[in-house]
Amino acid sequence: MSLGDPRLTIARRELATLRSEKTIVLALLIQLFIAAFSSFLVVGLVSLYDPGSVDGFETEVAVTGDASNELLATVDERPSISGTRYVSETSARAAFDRGEVDAILLADRRAGRVFVTATVPDGNVRTTIIVVQLRDALSTFERVERADRSAQLSATPLGLPPRSGASPYYGFSYTVLLPLLCFLPVFISGSMTVDSLTEEVERGTLELLRVAPVSTVDIVDGKVWAAVGLAPAQAALWVALLDLNGTSVRHPVAVLVVVAALALLVVTLAATIALLAPDRRAAQFLYSVGVLVAFGGATLLPVNPVNSVARLAVDSVGPTYPLLVAGYVVLGVAAYLGLRRTVPRIDVDE
Amino acid sequence: MTAPPPSDRLRDGLRAVARIARWEVGRSAGVVDRRTAALGLVALLLAGAVGGATLATGGAALDRDVYRIGVAADSPYHEVVRESPALAARPPDLGSLGRSVEVVVRDDQFYVADSRKAEAALSSFRSAVRRHNLNQMEAEENVSAAFPVVVTLRYADRGGSPGAVADGGSGTETGAGTGGVAGDDPASGDETRSGGDDGSESEGGSDGGDGGADDTADTAGGTGGTDGSLGVPFLGGSLLGGGNSGSPADISPPFPFGALVLAFVFFVPMNFVIQPYGSSILNERINRRGELLLVAPVSPTAIVAGKTLPYLATLVGLTAVIALAIGGGLTSVAAVAPIAALYLAATFVGGMFARSFKELTFVTVTISVFLTSYAFVPAIFTNVTPIALISPLTLVVHDLQGTGVTAAQYAFSTGPFYVGAAVLFTLGVGVYREEDMFTQRPVPLKFLDALDSRIAGPRSMAVLSALAIPFVFIVELLAIAVLFVLPVDVSIPLLLLVVAGVEEVAKSVHVYAGFENDFTNRRTLRTALILGSLSGLGFFLGEKLTAVVQFVGLPDLALGQAAFTPVGVGSAAALGLLVAPLVLHATTTSIAALGASRSRNWYFAALVPATLLHAAYNFAVVSVLG
Numbered sequence: 001m002s003l004g005d006p007r008l009t010i011a012r013r014e015l016a017t018l019r020s021e022k023t024i025v026l027a028l029l030i031q032l033f034i035a036a037f038s039s040f041l042v043v044g045l046v047s048l049y050d051p052g053s054v055d056g057f058e059t060e061v062a063v064t065g066d067a068s069n070e071l072l073a074t075v076d077e078r079p080s081i082s083g084t085r086y087v088s089e090t091s092a093r094a095a096f097d098r099g100e101v102d103a104i105l106l107a108d109r110r111a112g113r114v115f116v117t118a119t120v121p122d123g124n125v126r127t128t129i130i131v132v133q134l135r136d137a138l139s140t141f142e143r144v145e146r147a148d149r150s151a152q153l154s155a156t157p158l159g160l161p162p163r164s165g166a167s168p169y170y171g172f173s174y175t176v177l178l179p180l181l182c183f184l185p186v187f188i189s190g191s192m193t194v195d196s197l198t199e200e201v202e203r204g205t206l207e208l209l210r211v212a213p214v215s216t217v218d219i220v221d222g223k224v225w226a227a228v229g230l231a232p233a234q235a236a237l238w239v240a241l242l243d244l245n246g247t248s249v250r251h252p253v254a255v256l257v258v259v260a261a262l263a264l265l266v267v268t269l270a271a272t273i274a275l276l277a278p279d280r281r282a283a284q285f286l287y288s289v290g291v292l293v294a295f296g297g298a299t300l301l302p303v304n305p306v307n308s309v310a311r312l313a314v315d316s317v318g319p320t321y322p323l324l325v326a327g328y329v330v331l332g333v334a335a336y337l338g339l340r341r342t343v344p345r346i347d348v349d350e
Numbered sequence: 351m352t353a354p355p356p357s358d359r360l361r362d363g364l365r366a367v368a369r370i371a372r373w374e375v376g377r378s379a380g381v382v383d384r385r386t387a388a389l390g391l392v393a394l395l396l397a398g399a400v401g402g403a404t405l406a407t408g409g410a411a412l413d414r415d416v417y418r419i420g421v422a423a424d425s426p427y428h429e430v431v432r433e434s435p436a437l438a439a440r441p442p443d444l445g446s447l448g449r450s451v452e453v454v455v456r457d458d459q460f461y462v463a464d465s466r467k468a469e470a471a472l473s474s475f476r477s478a479v480r481r482h483n484l485n486q487m488e489a490e491e492n493v494s495a496a497f498p499v500v501v502t503l504r505y506a507d508r509g510g511s512p513g514a515v516a517d518g519g520s521g522t523e524t525g526a527g528t529g530g531v532a533g534d535d536p537a538s539g540d541e542t543r544s545g546g547d548d549g550s551e552s553e554g555g556s557d558g559g560d561g562g563a564d565d566t567a568d569t570a571g572g573t574g575g576t577d578g579s580l581g582v583p584f585l586g587g588s589l590l591g592g593g594n595s596g597s598p599a600d601i602s603p604p605f606p607f608g609a610l611v612l613a614f615v616f617f618v619p620m621n622f623v624i625q626p627y628g629s630s631i632l633n634e635r636i637n638r639r640g641e642l643l644l645v646a647p648v649s650p651t652a653i654v655a656g657k658t659l660p661y662l663a664t665l666v667g668l669t670a671v672i673a674l675a676i677g678g679g680l681t682s683v684a685a686v687a688p689i690a691a692l693y694l695a696a697t698f699v700g701g702m703f704a705r706s707f708k709e710l711t712f713v714t715v716t717i718s719v720f721l722t723s724y725a726f727v728p729a730i731f732t733n734v735t736p737i738a739l740i741s742p743l744t745l746v747v748h749d750l751q752g753t754g755v756t757a758a759q760y761a762f763s764t765g766p767f768y769v770g771a772a773v774l775f776t777l778g779v780g781v782y783r784e785e786d787m788f789t790q791r792p793v794p795l796k797f798l799d800a801l802d803s804r805i806a807g808p809r810s811m812a813v814l815s816a817l818a819i820p821f822v823f824i825v826e827l828l829a830i831a832v833l834f835v836l837p838v839d840v841s842i843p844l845l846l847l848v849v850a851g852v853e854e855v856a857k858s859v860h861v862y863a864g865f866e867n868d869f870t871n872r873r874t875l876r877t878a879l880i881l882g883s884l885s886g887l888g889f890f891l892g893e894k895l896t897a898v899v900q901f902v903g904l905p906d907l908a909l910g911q912a913a914f915t916p917v918g919v920g921s922a923a924a925l926g927l928l929v930a931p932l933v934l935h936a937t938t939t940s941i942a943a944l945g946a947s948r949s950r951n952w953y954f955a956a957l958v959p960a961t962l963l964h965a966a967y968n969f970a971v972v973s974v975l976g
Contacts, residue, residue, distance in 0.1 A: 021705055022792075026712045030719055040361065086586040096506070112494045118601070122505040131601065138598035142499040146487075149495035157483040160424055161453070161460045161476045162736070166469035171436070188715075195707035202636055202707075277386040280633075280707055281378065281626035286386070289393040297400040299412065306412050306832070314467060316416050316438070318450065 006214040010222025011229075014196060018230075021126045028234065035177060035238075051120050058082060059064050059133045060101045062092035066108035074141040075105075093119075102130050106140075114145060173247045174314045179306040182255065185234035186263045187291055189227040190270035194283045196223050197274035217343050220275070224267050224336070231263035232256045250315035254325045258312065261325075262305055264332035266291060268339045275346045303327075341342070363531070366648040370656025378626065378660075417471035420447070420454035420461075427455045427479070434478035437471075484599055497597045609750040610729060612676045613743050617687045617725070619668040621718050624697040627661045628710050631701030635787045651784040654775065657740065658694055665690040678749050684760070685745035688767035689725055695774035702778045702787070703796040713793075726823065739763050769820040776817075780804050801863040811861060811881050812888025815939075816858040819892040825852050843969065850964035854957055857889045857935065858942035860951050865946050878947040882940030889939070890932045930967075938964045 018024045063072045064086045075083035084101065086092035092104045096119065104119040116138060120130050143157070150156055197220070200206035206219070236256055239249050249255055270287050277283045298304040308324055311317050316325065415438035419431045422442050431439040440451045447454055447465035452471035459541075462468050492497035525836075527622055634640030643653055666687055673682040700713035729743040738744040742763045745755050780803030781787070781796065791799070804814060829848045861881045938960040945956020 018708070021709050023709050023712045025717060030712070030715055033723075034719055114500075116499060116598075117502045117504060119504045119506050122507050127505070135598055138499060138501055138601075142497070142598050146495070146500035147872075149492075149498055152492045152495035153487075153490055155486055155490070157486065158430065158479050160483075161455075161472055161478065162462075162478050164462070164469045164472040166473035167466065168473075170466055170470035171413060171416070171474065175416060179412070191711050191715075192708055195711050199636075199707040202633070204637070208442045227575070234925060251448050273389070277383075277389060279386070279629075281629040282386045282390070284625045284629070284711075285622060286389050286393055288625070289390075289397055289635065293393065293396045293400050297403070300400070300403055300415065307414050310413065310416060314416055316418055 006212075007218045007222040007225065010214070010219055011226040013320060014223055014226035015230075018192075024230075027185075027188055028237075031181060031188075031234070031238070034184065035181055038177065038180065042232050059103065060084065061100040061134070061137075062086045062095055062104045063107065064092045064104065065107040067109045068105075070144070071105060071107045071114075071116070071141055074144055074233065075137050078130070078133075078137050078140065078271065081137050096121075102126070104135060105134070120340050140185075149340075150325075173242070175310040178238075178242060178247070178255075178313050179309045181238035182235045182259050183262070183295070183305070185231040186259060186266050189231045189263050190266040190291060191284070192230075193223055193227045193267050193270040194274045194287050195280065196227075197271060198278055198280040199285050201274075201278040202280065215344070216346075217340055220271055220343055224264075224271055224339075225266045227282050228263045232260040235259040249313040249323065251312045251317070254312050254321060255309055257304065257325050258309055258328045261328040261332035265335050266294075268332075268335040269294070272339055272342070275343065314315075361725065363649070363652050366652040367656040367659065369660040370643075370653055374630065374657050375660045378630065411735070417453075417467070417469065417474055418451045419475055420444075420451040420456075422456075425455055430478050430482045431475075433482060434474070436474050437478060480599075484597075499598055501596065501598050501601050503601045609732075610726075610749040612678075612750055613729060613746040614726065615672055615676060616669060616689075616743075616746065617684075617722055618689055619672075620665060620693045621722075623661055623665055623668075624693050624714055624717065627658070628696060628697045628701045628704075628714050629707070630657060632696055632704060632707065632710050635702075638788050640787055641784065644784060644787075650779050652699065654779050654782060658698065658775075661694055662690065662790050665694070676750070678746060680741070681749040681755050681760075682746045685742040685749070685755075685764060688764040689721065689742055690770065691771040692767045692774070693721060695771040695778070698720070699774050699778045699800070702781055702800075703793045705790050705793075709793070730943070742767060766820040766823045769817075769963075770824060773817050773820065777801070777804065798863040798866055801860045802867040805860065805864050805868050808880055808884055811864065811885040812891070814860040815857050815885045815888035816892030819889070822852055822856045831871070842972070846968045846972070847965045850968060851957075851961045852965055853889070853935075854938055854942055854960045857939045858946060859952070860958070861885055861939070861943045862946035863948075865943075873947045875944070875947075879940050879945040882943030883936040885943070886935030886939040890935045893931075893935075934964065934967050 059081045061075060061081060061083045063075065063083045068085055072083045072085055075081055083105075084095075086095065089104070089106055092106075095101045096104050100176075102121065104117075106117040106119075118134050118138075120127055120134070141345070146153075146157065197206075200219075206216075236252075239252050239255065243249060267343050269290055273286045273290065274283045277286055295305070299306055303324070305328070308328070312321060312324075370913050413436040413590040416436050418438045418440045419427075420440045420442040421431050423439075425442075428439060431437045440446075442456050442626055443451070444453050444454055444456070444461060447461055448465065448468070451463075452465070453460060453462050453475055460472070462472050490772075556560040636645070644650070658672045666683070669683050669690065673679065673686075696717040700717060701710060704710035704713050706724060725741045725743040728738045728741040731738040731742050732747045739759055739762055745760060746765050748755050777800045781800045783803075786796065786799055786803075798942050801814065804810060826849050829845060861878075865873060869881070941963070942953065942956050942962040944952075946953040
């Protein structure tokens with residue numbers, strides 16, 4: 001038979017243990033949990049801190065003070081906030097205490113400026129929404145007031161592009177969620193390789209395997225292949241799921257190739273570490289620090305994996321994107337070939 | 351022969367623990383050879399360099415050049431696009447709109463492609479222009495023209511908030527509750543958010559009495575305070591807590607961003623330390639290595655304590671160092687220590703159950719993810735709602751913000767962690783014996799074994815039920831934290847169902863474990879009813895502990911009431927019905943026990959009616975009692 005056989009057998013055995021321990025199910029669940037939680041966080045925070053995304057929530061504001069007419073004109077233009085004029089702060093405060101208004105704006109003109117004191121209710125979830133709504137309304141008011149004083153300014157502010165009904169989650173889905181779901185399987189694959197190799201050393205089975213007619217390179221090959229194959233498969237699952245949810249990925253094949261190439265790179269790193277430091281405690285520590293460093297450091301570069309996946313998925317790459325993908329493939333394959341050359345020189349059993 | 355006095359035995363035990371701890375440290379240090387140490391040093395140096403570079407460059411831009419804006423090089427908007435990392439400048443070619451550019455700017459007109467991406471691009475562009483304008487205004491000489499509006503933000507209490515609580519009848523109770531809480535809960539005091547503004551600080555004093563004249567005086571003080579700081583508006587508010595005054599763009603909601611980021615630092619060492627700890631536990635189980643230790647004249651408890659002590663000490667030490675570095679006090683250390691203990695306890699159980707290193711990795715990742723989110727997510731709402739107190743991290747945030755923490759709050763936040771860690775260690779020690787350590791069985795079976803090791807007769811059912819309460823508590827609180835963003839109409843029924851399901855499982859899983867082992871020859875109706883009732887009784891008694899909840903004011907949240915009043919504790923109207931929850935728990939657990947006495951599938955099937963009955967009862971209590 002051909003050379004590939006023992007390596008494929010080892011790869012199959014790797015996958016079989018994963019299946020029998022059902023760890024892969026746990027892995028998928030963890031990824032789902034992380035994705036759901038980060039989405040929950042973002043959706044929760046955005047709806048708390050971005051009033052535009054909260055439907056049917058109207059803030060009633062009491063406006064008082066000598067600049068109240070001008071402020072009221074701005075406030076009334078905004079859809080999610082409505083103002084009522086009160087003659088004095090005492091009457092506004094009474095309305096606030098009765099719960100008729102959600103906030104009080106006391107606007108006074110002094111020394112050529114408008115001083116606004118905003119009073120909002122203390123300590124509940126609505127406070128956050130009210131504060132953000134007030135901030136937006138007051139920012140508009142500031143622009144109006146500033147326009148009145150434009151003669152005293154050396155530069156005029158640029159006109160704002162029109163407001164758009166964009167979903168606040170759009171950017172998050174492509175630049176955070178998708179890369180997260182694509183790279184978690186990669187990290188997990190690397191961690192699995194560390195475990196698999198260190199456990200063979202711990203149990204002394206690596207010795208046994210080497211008595212069989214396979215070389216250490218074959219063993220490492222089989223384990224690397226199994227781990228590398230898993231990552232793009234999981235990423236494909238997430239891409240398909242995101243697509244069902246309305247986040248369509250524009251260059252799915254290119255994204256998966258990048259994931260596979262990075263998986264090759266990371267798993268190679270993991271295998272190297274596991275062979276150099278065959279105690280699991282040391283190996284896992286070195287691996288996690290190494291991956292953190294590699295990915296953290298990479299995000300500082302103008303071209304980095306997270307950004308590449310995001311731009312591929314959102315179709316902001318231009319016609320030369322195959323070059324970008326090829327770059328990652330070259331990186332992964334080069335690392336892998338380097339490992340294959342080094343393995344025979346590493347003295348594993350010490 | 352006479353037995354040694356208890357004090358001697360205790361001393362011997364402690365000596366054994368210390369000996370094993372020393373041995374564990376020595377062995378762990380032994381695996382670090384020169385090669386590993388060199389690799390570790392390189393990795394840490396690189397990590398430091400990357401961290402430094404990240405700080406120096408102001409962080410990474412994950413969304414670099416995601417949106418493409420067509421803008422001529424001589425347009426004033428070109429600079430805006432160049433400054434914003436997410437935007438990429440392209441030639442203003444209207445023909446490529448929708449293909450290689452999303453938005454085109456030409457002669458102060460904005461052309462937008464028809465796609466979701468283009469809308470997102472436009473929105474991103476809009477905020478970039480706003481930011482650019484703000485920066486430009488800051489360079490202006492004439493401050494009063496550049497920033498004509500000065501805002502001071504104040505937080506004020508008001509009696510009763512109609513509309514805020516959707517849950518009909520609970521309105522009055524809620525109002526009363528808030529009044530009580532305001533006194534002992536520093537989170538709701540105004541001082542919390544005094545981001546550098548004198549005016550709002552003095553307002554804090556008038557909190558209790560809502561006198562109108564008092565407030566007018568305060569307002570004058572407030573504006574006077576900002577008068578002094580004319581000119582330079584606050585940029586981005588203070589690090590801890592939201593900004594309170596300045597230009598409208600500077601005010602921000604009470605979000606303890608800085609404190610949260612700092613609090614997160616405490617979690618970094620935990621995720622690293624549980625890795626070697628789990629390895630060390632699993633190592634004992636590989637090739638029967640732990641057998642030598644098992645036959646030595648020391649108890650499993652001493653072995654486990656000795657093996658755990660170095661890791662716990664390391665974590666507490668690191669926590670103290672971090673606390674010193676980021677300005678936390680003793681409160682921070684005291685709040686983080688139980689989290690560390692629970693991390694180790696969960697990892698210990700994981701190490702006892704896992705069949706291979708691979709499985710252990712997944713178990714530890716699950717633990718990290720779950721505990722981190724449990725601690726982290728509620729803490730985001732530190733300044734918003736008392737529910738945040740379910741996480742000890744909230745105490746850290748309070749500590750970092752300089753607001754005090756009461757003993758009751760500490761007990762409420764950390765109680766489940768302490769008890770949970772103790773229970774997990776107890777469970778794990780139960781299977782620290784030859785027949786469990788060196789056999790390969792699926793994790794659920796090992797779990798049942800661990801439960802079974804604690805069963806000695808029917809009475810154990812009650813004890814185990816009561817011991818399950820901290821976990822029930824943690825899961826239910828997590829459910830509240832996740833669900834409370836939803837509208838109350840949806841979240842309360844959903845929560846009742848989740849609560850019922852969690853409690854039913856917690857009350858019956860050890861009954862099932864019992865039928866699989868100890869009671870396997872007594873699978874009768876009578877046994878099922880006895881075990882079910884006892885388990886229900888234990889849970890009922892343990893549940894009284896949730897009375898603690900009432901001290902920290904969680905019930906003033908509509909959701910807190912839904913989760914905890916069905917218990918029947920506290921609420922005056924429910925006092926007469928004290929027996930009802932006992933009957934309920936006994937009945938539903940007996941239903942589940944009946945299923946458990948037959949087979950696994952019957953057990954799962956029986957959980958459904960038990961849960962539904964429980965949920966229906968809770969729903970009735972909530973709607974009748976309000």
